[in-house]
Amino acid sequence: DAGITQSPRHKVTETGTPVTLRCHQTENHRYMYWYRQDPGHGLRLIHYSYGVKDTDKGEVSDGYSVSRSKTEDFLLTLESATSSQTSVYFCAISESGRPPYEQYFGPGTRLTVT
């Protein structure tokens, strides 16, 4: 299994509070991604990174920011959590930006915003 960990694995927080989720990889892969998964919507890309300090938005980036100061860590921050951000968050990594696009996923973080 690819060396990807996510922390925390579960979190309950209140509306309006900031939350940071961490993704850590030991594979030295260049590309890292944050997805969210909700019933009826499948997996949707929030943000991705193509290198240290190089990030870009995905399809559902509003309300989220990311940072990547080291190859191995990709942080997802909810500046002011809302109930609509209750979801399961998955981090993924990929070695290459060219086909084929094999991505390896972490175990997920279940976030509940009350």
Added chain:
Amino acid sequence: DAKTTQPTSMDCAEGRAANLPCNHSTISGNEYVYWYRQIHSQGPQYIIHGLKNNETNEMASLIITEDRKSSTLILPHATLRDTAVYYCIVRARLMEYGNKLVFGAGTILRVKS
């Protein structure tokens, strides 16, 4: 994006081969076919990919039709642990410096004893 069509759900007897079909009639010539699966409460797991030729690895076989408009993922000897949602993906939306896998609804495979 190229769309995929998969059955909503399938059942398979334990020990038998599970054949999961996927239609992707709008696939373009340079697009790969990918299969992932997601076991309940876990992250998606990469299974296999192919372009034109049939492929086999330790997990599964991928059969792609000659016109590339459909494919079949074969789990040769399904076990209860293969119960999962299986995603067929034929489009990774290219962005300037990366890529995005577009997951559809997938097929729920239930392996029964």
